[in-house]
Amino acid sequence: xxxIRGLECGYGRMRVLEGVSLDVGKESVGLFGPxxxxxxxxxxxxxxxxxxxxxxxxxxxxxxxxxDTHLMARMGVALVPQERELFPGMSVEDNLVLGAAYIPxxxxxxxxxxxxxxxxxxxxxxxxxxxxxxxxxxxxRMVAIxxxxxxxxxxxxxxxxxxxxxxxxxxxxFEVLRELKKTVSIMVTEQNVRESLKSIDRGxxxxxxxxxxxxxxxxxxxxxYVLKSYLGI
Amino acid sequence: MALKRRNLIISVFAxxxxxxxxxxxPTVLIYGLQAAGLYAAIAIPMGLVxxxxxxxxxxxxxxxxxxxxxxxxTCKALGMDPLIAIVPTAIVTAIFxxxxxxxxxxxxLKAPELNQLILTFGIAIVFSQAINLVFTSQTYxxxxxxxxxSMDIGELTFGIWSFVxxxxxxxxxxxxxxFLKRTTTxxxxxxxxxxxxxxxxxxxxxxxxxGLVFALAIALVGAMGALFLTKSAIFPTVGSPFTMKxxxxxxxxxxxxxxxxxxxxxxxxxxxxxxxxxxxxxxWADIVFFVLIIVVIMSRSLKGRKS
Ligand SMILES: Nc1ncnc2c1ncn2[C@@H]1O[C@H](COP(=O)(O)OP(=O)(O)O)[C@@H](O)[C@H]1O
Ligand SMILES: [Mg+2]
Numbered sequence: 001x002x003x004i005r006g007l008e009c010g011y012g013r014m015r016v017l018e019g020v021s022l023d024v025g026k027e028s029v030g031l032f033g034p035x036x037x038x039x040x041x042x043x044x045x046x047x048x049x050x051x052x053x054x055x056x057x058x059x060x061x062x063x064x065x066x067x068d069t070h071l072m073a074r075m076g077v078a079l080v081p082q083e084r085e086l087f088p089g090m091s092v093e094d095n096l097v098l099g100a101a102y103i104p105x106x107x108x109x110x111x112x113x114x115x116x117x118x119x120x121x122x123x124x125x126x127x128x129x130x131x132x133x134x135x136x137x138x139x140x141r142m143v144a145i146x147x148x149x150x151x152x153x154x155x156x157x158x159x160x161x162x163x164x165x166x167x168x169x170x171x172x173x174f175e176v177l178r179e180l181k182k183t184v185s186i187m188v189t190e191q192n193v194r195e196s197l198k199s200i201d202r203g204x205x206x207x208x209x210x211x212x213x214x215x216x217x218x219x220x221x222x223x224x225y226v227l228k229s230y231l232g233i
Numbered sequence: 234m235a236l237k238r239r240n241l242i243i244s245v246f247a248x249x250x251x252x253x254x255x256x257x258x259p260t261v262l263i264y265g266l267q268a269a270g271l272y273a274a275i276a277i278p279m280g281l282v283x284x285x286x287x288x289x290x291x292x293x294x295x296x297x298x299x300x301x302x303x304x305x306x307t308c309k310a311l312g313m314d315p316l317i318a319i320v321p322t323a324i325v326t327a328i329f330x331x332x333x334x335x336x337x338x339x340x341x342l343k344a345p346e347l348n349q350l351i352l353t354f355g356i357a358i359v360f361s362q363a364i365n366l367v368f369t370s371q372t373y374x375x376x377x378x379x380x381x382x383s384m385d386i387g388e389l390t391f392g393i394w395s396f397v398x399x400x401x402x403x404x405x406x407x408x409x410x411x412f413l414k415r416t417t418t419x420x421x422x423x424x425x426x427x428x429x430x431x432x433x434x435x436x437x438x439x440x441x442x443x444g445l446v447f448a449l450a451i452a453l454v455g456a457m458g459a460l461f462l463t464k465s466a467i468f469p470t471v472g473s474p475f476t477m478k479x480x481x482x483x484x485x486x487x488x489x490x491x492x493x494x495x496x497x498x499x500x501x502x503x504x505x506x507x508x509x510x511x512x513x514x515x516x517w518a519d520i521v522f523f524v525l526i527i528v529v530i531m532s533r534s535l536k537g538r539k540s
Contacts, residue, residue: 087423097420
């Protein structure tokens with residue numbers, strides 16, 4: 001699905017990623033690392049928001065390094081950004097419609113997709129006329145996830161989906177991710193390693209711009225370094 | 234919410250002024266509304282560009298001026314009425330606007346605001362000076378009888394042609410509202426205005442949308458160029474006061490607030506004609522208008538600093 005090889009990337013003169021290689025197949029993959037490790041930068045490179053300095057990115061068998069963001073979306077990569085990036089002055093419903101309206105393989109099935117995401121997040125159905133910008137942080141996160149799902153993606157990328165959410169909603173979000181990974185490839189970055197290990201198949205640990213650990217969820221859970229640095233044991 | 238309250242305040246003022254004028258000097262009301270229609274119809278496309286492309290187009294009125302010249306010489310050559318030329322002019326200016334956008338403004342979208350202002354101001358100067366070079370500063374006017382149509386109510390007689398500007402303003406505001414709220418393309422444009430990054434993430438081609446919105450705005454202002462020609466004489470700098478006034482109206486209404494532009498235009502049109510009735514002096518009207526603008530913008534930025 002997604003294949004990254006030797007990716008280097010940065011801002012101005014500062015190099016953030018120093019040769020990262022990573023794969024996402026038909027599975028759910030976690031990307032962990034401390035704040036500032038470069039997780040968002042890596043996602044930005046995949047989504048055509050950051051220029052590649054070196055390396056290659058392949059999606060669904062095609063070289064995509066440097067492809068524009070809107071074309072990545074149309075190819076089937078949906079992003080739930082760290083900052084949510086909703087349309088605050090529009091209703092929840094319009095936000096969701098726009099999630100699919102410009103995606104060739106989704107624009108014909110908007111009502112069906114809408115029913116699907118409402119089944120996952122019933123609260124959004126109740127609030128569908130509300131302006132997205134007036135909702136709580138947790139609900140906005142749900143709108144962002146729902147909007148991404150509207151596009152019926154092949155690959156769903158979530159950047160710190162639990163950031164700033166209260167625990168009950170964090171649990172709900174990860175429950176949804178467990179459900180979703182049956183049908184869509186997922187790449188998720190997280191600070192909340194403990195919770196997210198339950199909903200991924202494999203994971204990578206990114207530190208100082210390099211992948212330092214790559215293992216199955218089970219392997220990560222018992223890895224002494226992960227236990228010490230990320231699970232606080 | 235803040236937008237709604239501002240609209241309410243401006244509308245209440247405008248309504249109160251209207252009622253008072255209706256009793257006291259009906260012609261001030263009538264000509265004030267006609268002027269308001271002209272201002273609003275020209276300012277609305279500028280508001281559209283500011284709200285979605287986030288560019289202050291200081292060549293806005295100059296695009297209208299170019300459209301007026303193009304309409305004038307085409308109509309002269311073909312013996313045509315400018316009214317028939319409205320739609321063709323809009324189409325041609327839309328294409329022209331799109332080309333100007335791609336060649337210049339598109340490249341400055343990530344530049345600091347000051348650079349963008351200098352760019353569009355430069356475009357304005359190039360337009361008016363180019364016309365000045367080719368056609369000199371001579372004025373041109375279409376001789377049309379229907380523009381002097383008038384109406385009598387009781388002992389009151391007034392010109393009615395300029396109500397077309399009111400119609401244009403209402404049509405533009407209503408049409409844009411429909412486009413932005415009800416059509417997918419319009420919603421996408423609104424989304425780009427509210428969050429370009431979010432728009433790209435859902436597959437919207439942000440730069441293409443900017444180009445289309447800019448072209449649409451220039452089409453509207455081009456249509457106004459043809460309509461303006463029916464009533465007024467044109468000369469190379471005829472557009473620049475409209476740039477200024479449009480900018481002030483948009484600033485008064487706040488970004489992305491089309492109904493606010495309508496009510497601010499009514500306020501401006503009435504104030505101007507009110508002062509003219511008193512003093513018979515045009516300069517006075519302009520001064521008061523700009524004082525009003527300064528007060529509004531200052532009070533807003535003071536409020537902004539507090540919150
Ligand atoms: N737009 C930017 N301009 C300059 N530096 C940035 C920008 N975004 C992130 N950085 C820097 O790049 C590094 C990696 O950031 P980021 O990818 O956001 O990390 P993470 O998502 O893992 O927390 C940090 O040092 C951060 O300060
Ligand atoms: Mg991040």
